[in-house]
Structures are given as C-alpha cells and as structure tokens.
Amino acid sequence: xxxxxxxxxxxxxxxxxxxxxxxxxxxxxxxxxxxxxxxxxxxxxxxxxxxxxxxxxxxxxxxxxxxxxxxxxxxxxxxxxxxxxxxxxxxxxxxxxxxxxxxxxxxxxxxxxxxxxxxxxxxxxxxxxxxxxxxxxxxxxxxxxxxxxxxxxxxxxxxxxxxxxxxxxxxxxxxxxxxxxxxxxxxxxxxxxxxxxxxxxxxxxxxxxxxxxxxxxxxxxxxxxxxxxxxxxxxxxxxxxxxxxxxxxxxxxxxxxxxxxxxxxxxxxxxxxxxxxxxxxxxxxxxxxxxxxxxxxxxxxxxxxxxxxxxxxxxxxxxxxxxxxxxxxxxxxxxxxxxxxxxxxxxxxxxxxxxxxxxxxxxxxxxxxxxxxxxxxxxxxxxxxxxxxxxxxxxxxxxxxxxxxxxxxxxxxxxxxxxxxxxxxxxxxxxxxxxxxxxxxxxxxxxxxxxxxxxxxxxxxxxxxxxxxxxxxxxxxxxxxxxxxxxxxxxxxxxxxxxxxxxxxxxxxxxxxxxxxxxxxxxxxxxxxxxxxxxxxxxxxxxxxxxxxxxxxxxxxxxxxxxxxxxxxxxxxxxxxxxxxxxxxxxxxxxxxxxxxxxxxxxxxxxxxxxxxxxxxxxxxxxxxxxxxxxxxxxxxxxxxxxxxxxxxxxxxxxxxxxxxxxxxxxxxxxxxxxxxxxxxxxxxxxxxxxxxxxxxxxxxxxxxxxxxxx
Numbered sequence: 001x002x003x004x005x006x007x008x009x010x011x012x013x014x015x016x017x018x019x020x021x022x023x024x025x026x027x028x029x030x031x032x033x034x035x036x037x038x039x040x041x042x043x044x045x046x047x048x049x050x051x052x053x054x055x056x057x058x059x060x061x062x063x064x065x066x067x068x069x070x071x072x073x074x075x076x077x078x079x080x081x082x083x084x085x086x087x088x089x090x091x092x093x094x095x096x097x098x099x100x101x102x103x104x105x106x107x108x109x110x111x112x113x114x115x116x117x118x119x120x121x122x123x124x125x126x127x128x129x130x131x132x133x134x135x136x137x138x139x140x141x142x143x144x145x146x147x148x149x150x151x152x153x154x155x156x157x158x159x160x161x162x163x164x165x166x167x168x169x170x171x172x173x174x175x176x177x178x179x180x181x182x183x184x185x186x187x188x189x190x191x192x193x194x195x196x197x198x199x200x201x202x203x204x205x206x207x208x209x210x211x212x213x214x215x216x217x218x219x220x221x222x223x224x225x226x227x228x229x230x231x232x233x234x235x236x237x238x239x240x241x242x243x244x245x246x247x248x249x250x251x252x253x254x255x256x257x258x259x260x261x262x263x264x265x266x267x268x269x270x271x272x273x274x275x276x277x278x279x280x281x282x283x284x285x286x287x288x289x290x291x292x293x294x295x296x297x298x299x300x301x302x303x304x305x306x307x308x309x310x311x312x313x314x315x316x317x318x319x320x321x322x323x324x325x326x327x328x329x330x331x332x333x334x335x336x337x338x339x340x341x342x343x344x345x346x347x348x349x350x351x352x353x354x355x356x357x358x359x360x361x362x363x364x365x366x367x368x369x370x371x372x373x374x375x376x377x378x379x380x381x382x383x384x385x386x387x388x389x390x391x392x393x394x395x396x397x398x399x400x401x402x403x404x405x406x407x408x409x410x411x412x413x414x415x416x417x418x419x420x421x422x423x424x425x426x427x428x429x430x431x432x433x434x435x436x437x438x439x440x441x442x443x444x445x446x447x448x449x450x451x452x453x454x455x456x457x458x459x460x461x462x463x464x465x466x467x468x469x470x471x472x473x474x475x476x477x478x479x480x481x482x483x484x485x486x487x488x489x490x491x492x493x494x495x496x497x498x499x500x501x502x503x504x505x506x507x508x509x510x511x512x513x514x515x516x517x518x519x520x521x522x523x524x525x526x527x528x529x530x531x532x533x534x535x536x537x538x539x540x541x542x543x544x545x546x547x548x549x550x551x552x553x554x555x556x557x558x559x560x561x562x563x564x565x566x567x568x569x570x571x572x573x574x575x576x577x578x579x580x581x582x583x584x585x586x587x588x589x590x591x592x593x594x595x596x597x598x599x600x601x602x603x604x605x606x607x608x609x610x611x612x613x614x615x616x617x618x619x620x621x622x623x624x625x626x627x628x629x630x631x632x633x634x635x636x637x638x639x640x641x642x643x644x645x646x647x648x649x650x651x652x653x654x655x656x657x658x659x660x661x662x663x664x665x666x667x668x669x670x671x672x673x674x675x676x677x678x679x680x681x682x683x684x685x686x687x688x689x690x691x692x693x694x695x696x697x698x699x700x701x702x703x704x705x706x707x708x709x710x711x
Contacts, residue, residue, distance in 0.1 A: 004149065009150070010157060017044065019045070021043075032354070040052070044096065049104045052350070057357075059120060070132070077098055082094045099151055101139070110231055113195075116233075136189075167224075168250060170599045171222070172605055173229065215589060215615070216593075217235055218233065219238060221600075224247050226294055229601075236427075237595075238369070238394075276698065282697050282698055283694040285339075287316070287693075305425075310422075310569050315367050315595075317369035320683060320687050323370075323373050326380055340366050367390035369392045371686075372396035372401045373673055377405060378405065378408045378670065385408075385409055385415075385423070386413075386416055390425070391426050399538075413426075417566060426569060426570060427570075430574050433528055433577050434682055439634075439639060448464070449487075461486060463507045464490050466506070468486075470503035472496045498578070519633065523634050525578070527643070530630075539591070568591075572593075580607040582600075587619070587621045587622060
C-alpha cells in the first residue's frame with residue numbers, strides 16, 4: 001500500500017472495531033492470564049483485557065502478569081512494523097496490533113490510577129506504573145526511528161475524540177480531555193506525557209477526592225463517558241429515553257453498531273416485514289445495545305462490591321408508555337433481564353477467565369427504573385424486587401412517593417432475601433431539580449396573574465414581551481395566543497428561564513420587590529434538597545435506621561443480618577440537579593448515591609476549585625438544616641406541601657415503626673400521583689423522547705421509505 005501516511009493511519013485507527021466475542025473459535029484462556037490478555041488485545045478487546053486485572057484475586061501476581069503481557073506485546077510490536085510495500089490486509093493487521101498494544105497498556109494504567117483498582121495491592125500497582133510508561137516510551141521511540149508515521153498519535157487522537165464527544169463537549173470528561181490535550185507535543189513522546197496529565201486530572205478531581213475519603217457515592221446521569229468517571233470512583237449510571245436518544249446523537253458509532261448487530265438478531269427478518277408493528281421491540285434492542293458497554297464498564301465493580309454496597313449497576317428505564325400497565329411492564333423487565341443475562345454470561349467468561357468467582361456470573365448488574373406515575377408502580381416494584389432484579393424508582397419528587405415505594409422495595413427485597421437471593425444496590429430517585437423548576441413556574445404564573453390584575457392585560461403582555469426578548473423565548477411568546485399561554489411560554493425552565501433573575505424582577509416590579517423575589521428564588525432552589533433530606537432522615541438516620549431493622553425483622557421474620565442487608569442496599573438518589581449546591585448540600589457516607597449530568601459534574605468541579613471552598617463544610621450535609629424561614633416561605637405553596645408532607649397511611653406506618661415526628665398530612669396519596677404537576681411534565685417529556693427514539697431506530701433499521709410508511 002503506497003499511500004501510507006499519517007492521515008491513513010489515523011483513519012485505520014479511528015475506524016477500528018473490536019472483534020465480536022464468541023465461544024466458537026474464540027474461547028477464553030482460563031489457565032494463563034498473560035495469554036488471555038494477549039488474545040483479547042489481538043481481538044481489539046483492549047478494555048476487557050485491562051479490566052481482567054481489576055479483580056483482587058490477582059493480588060500477589062499482578063506485577064508478574066503485567067510484566068508477562070509487556071514481554072509478549074513487546075516482541076509482537078517489533079515484528080508488526082507497517083510497510084508501504086505490503087498489501088492492505090497485512091497493513092491493517094499490523095497497524096491494528098500496534099494500536100491494540102498501546103490501548104491495552106493505556107487502559108491498564110488509567111485504571112491503576114483510578115479508584116476502580118483500590119482492591120489491588122498498592123506496591124504491585126506501583127511497579128506496573130513504572131514499567132508500563134517505560135514500555136510505551138520505548139515503542140514511541142521505535143516508531144520515530146522507523147519513520148514519520150505514529151500509531152501512538154492516532155491512538156491518542158481517538159481516545160481524546162471519544163472523550164470530547166460526550167454531551168457535545170460540555171461534559172466534565174470532555175473538559176478534562178481538552179486540558180490533557182493542551183501541551184502534548186507530537187515531536188516528543190506523547191503517551192507518557194498524556195498519562196502524567198491524566199493522572200493529575202484524575203487524582204485532582206473533587207469526585208475522586210470525595211469517593212476516596214468516603215464522603216459519598218456517585219453515578220452518571222448519561223450513557224457515555226463512563227470509563228473516565230469510573231476512574232474517579234463512580235459506580236452507577238442512570239438512563240432514560242431522553243438520555244438514550246442523546247447518546248445516539250453524541251456518538252454516531254452507535255448507529256453503525258446498531259445496524260451491524262441487527263444483522264445477527266434472530267428476529268431481524270420478522271421485524272423487517274413490518275417494523276412499526278415491532279417498534280417497542282426494536283427500541284428495546286437499540287437501548288440495550290447502547291447499554292452493553294455501560295454494563296461492561298461497571299462489571300468489575302459489580303463483582304468487587306457484591307459483598308459491600310452491591311454497586312456497579314446500570315439503571316435501565318423501560319417503555320414509559322406502558323408504565324401504568326403492570327403485566328406489560330413486568331413482561332418487559334423479564335425480557336430485558338433475559339437479554340442482559342445472555343450478553344453478560346458470555347462477557348463474564350472472558351472477564352473472569354481463570355478466577356474462582358462463582359454464583360453471580362451472568363447476573364445482570366442492572367436495575368429497572370420504575371416510574372412513580374400511578375399506583376401500578378407499587379406492584380411492579382414489589383414484584384421485580386422479589387425476583388432480585390432491583391429497582392430504581394423515578395419520576396418522583398415527593399416524600400410520600402419516595403417513602404411509599406421504599407416500603408414496597410423493602411417488601412420485595414424481604415421476599416428475595418428469604419429465598420436466599422442477595423439484592424443488588426437499588427435506588428430511590430429524588431428529582432429535586434425538576435420539583436424546583438415546577439415550583440418556580442407555579443410561582444411565576446401566580447405573580448403574572450397578579451400583574452395582569454393590577455396593570456391590565458395589555459401592559460402585562462408588554463412586560464412579557466420584554467421578558468421574552470431577554471430570556472430567548474420571544475418566538476414562543478409571539479406564537480402563544482392567550483395571556484396565560486404567553487406566561488407559560490416565557491417562564492418554563494425548558495424554554496430557558498432557569499431562575500428568578502433580573503429580567504423577571506423587572507417584569508414583576510409592580511407586584512413584587514427584588515428582595516421578595518430573591519427570597520423566593522432562595523427558598524425554591526432548596527426545595528428539592530429539603531425533600532431529599534427528609535426522606536433520608538426518615539429511613540437512614542442513626543436512630544431511625546435501627547427502628548426499620550427491627551420493623552423488617554418482625555414483619556418479614558428476618559434475621560438481623562438479613563434486615564441490615566436490606567437497609568444497606570437501599571440508596572437515595574438525588575437527581576435532575578440544577579446547580580452545584582444540589583450535590584454539596586446532600587452528601588452522605590451511606591445510603592445515598594448522587595446521579596450527575598456531565599455538565600453538572602463540570603460545574604461541581606469548578607465550584608470546588610474556588611479558594612474559599614472547603615469540602616469539610618459539607619461533611620454529612622444530608623443531616624444539615626436550612627434556616628427556618630426557608631421552610632416557612634415554601635409552606636405557603638400548596639404543591640410544596642404536597643411534596644414535603646406525608647399522608648395518613650404513611651403516618652400510621654411510621655408510628656408503628658416508632659418514628660414520632662409530625663411530618664404533616666397533606667402529602668400525595670398514590671391515587672394523586674398521576675395528577676401532580678411535575679409527574680405530568682416529566683412523563684410527557686419522556687414519552688415524547690421515547691416515541692422519537694423509536695421512530696429513529698426504525699428508520700435506521702431498514703429501508704427508510706418502507707419503514708416510514710409503517711410509522
């Protein structure tokens with residue numbers, strides 16, 4: 001191939017795809033870790049090869065295994081010199097081998113820097129972190145001697161590009177990649193400098209520090225960029241239809257993967273005859289396909305945490321259009337777990353080759369997101385937890401929703417534990433940011449009604465027009481017909497009105513002072529945190545946690561260890577955050593995992609860089625309290641009382657448990673869930689996102705004109 005240049009090499013590397021795992025002709029090597037890793041690397045399964053060394057059973061042999069891998073790769077690297085005079089197949093084979101050799105050692109090193117390797121022997125890791133960079137440097141020097149082509153450079157470009165595509169460059173991971181990239185010099189050895197800068201980024205990150213110090217646990221509210229976050233100590237990922245669609249928008253490789261894997265699906269021919277009739281099945285397949293990598297990234301954590309927190313799991317949301325249907329939802333849960341089990345049983349054959357881990361092989365490190373939109377969520381939650389599947393309750397904003405469904409999770413887990421099925425880590429999402437957005441919108445609607453009454457509709461509409469010019473909602477406001485519709489268009493969080501700000505103050509100056517509006521913003525911006533703190537305190541404060549253990553033992557005839565296991569596995573999950581304080585106000589060393597949007601992560605990181613910031617100020621902040629005037633102001637809002645109070649059914653249970661506090665009785669009952677404003681807004685958004693995603697996947701599947709007629 002005469003046209004071999006750096007551009008050609010970059011293209012070969014960037015377009016490379018690992019070989020599919022298959023026991024036919026690609027059996028794992030179970031009696032030699034070195035040979036197994038070399039084999040995985042040759043197939044392009046470099047992340048899997050690196051992750052094979054993250055199990056603590058390897059301690060005592062880690063440095064020897066890495067040395068053996070280096071020895072074998074080093075020989076093969078030298079003999080894999082690309083040449084201009086060889087055919088394309090031979091060139092591709094040699095370029096890919098060198099690429100994969102670089103990648104597997106880079107991934108090992110990043111994992112050894114990261115907290116996912118905290119179960120490994122530190123002295124052995126230290127030895128590896130000397131020998132691997134030495135090897136990479138020698139390989140780069142060899143490439144320079146051979147000519148102007150640099151496969152190392154192409155590998156690094158691919159790694160950086162993958163990082164920077166997350167949330168279209170706005171994520172914390174993307175920003176880290178950009179900082180790492182600055183100062184890298186192609187004239188010098190790239191990879192050793194890259195690793196030095198990556199280590200600084202990892203160990204200097206506030207999330208790494210919080211996890212290492214046991215301040216809290218964290219998860220990603222996005223389907224991409226997980227390996228980097230795993231280095232920082234993340235152990236969970238949440239997804240929903242909106243995020244699944246965004247993953248496909250960010251990563252064009254997912255569409256290519258979808259089309260390729262569809263060829264191997266046993267029902268592909270049946271689906272092709274009438275795609276629209278199988279839209280939900282196609283959407284499920286596409287969503288799971290995007291999640292396989294998520295499951296694989298956290299797989300080592302799942303095994304290493306199985307006796308502790310039960311973490312390392314992926315939260316997977318099913319079709320929101322059937323969230324109110326019990327049988328249909330449970331059917332999809334079984335289908336999803338069956339498909340995940342098939343994938344992971346195969347994957348585990350390679351990840352765990354040569355290890356003695358038994359009992360959990362093939363068990364999906366996945367929990368199902370159950371939408372708390374109707375009372376059906378209660379039956380679904382109890383049922384799936386009784387099978388040990390695990391749940392993550394979502395579309396919930398209120399103490400009564402969360403407390404009710406925690407009780408249902410407990411009931412289901414108790415049935416599983418009595419059968420000897422250990423539960424995974426499971427979650428109670430608190431969509432605090434969405435609650436705050438709803439309350440802000442309700443308050444602004446109220447104030448604009450007052451404005452209309454005081455100055456007349458025409459002048460109030462003029463005020464709205466000026467507001468729309470300031471906040472970017474002008475077109476929406478012009479298109480709206482009635483005054484109420486214009487208010488709606490101008491004040492939605494989703495439309496760009498993120499806070500009660502200066503523009504709002506100017507629009508409402510006739511009915512509210514700047515000070516009053518500032519106080520309202522300050523109170524509303526703490527509403528989600530108040531709900532999260534109350535729920536956590538009811539179940540997981542020191543005194544109440546022991547009460548719940550006694551309650552579980554008595555109600556379900558459990559041993560103390562079984563009841564403690566149930567309490568250990570339930571985690572509050574603050575989500576939908578709007579500002580860094582939403583994270584720092586709700587830190588807890590137990591029974592809590594934060595799920596964070598990628599751009600929110602960056603805002604948290606930047607806040608922690610402020611010289612005045614002190615992490616100690618937020619130790620166990622879930623137990624902290626705001627000044628009383630915050631709650632007094634919020635209690636003037638009916639929807640906040642619905643979110644913050646409990647109901648009579650819960651009050652009766654809490655009294656029986658021995659929790660004497662008065663939590664108010666104006667909280668939602670399960671029959672009220674479908675009509676609560678935030679539930680309706682979020683469910684509508686999720687349904688629309690799911691329907692759009694389904695249509696996109698159908699259009700990707702087969703001829704667009706044929707599928708288009710059926711959609």
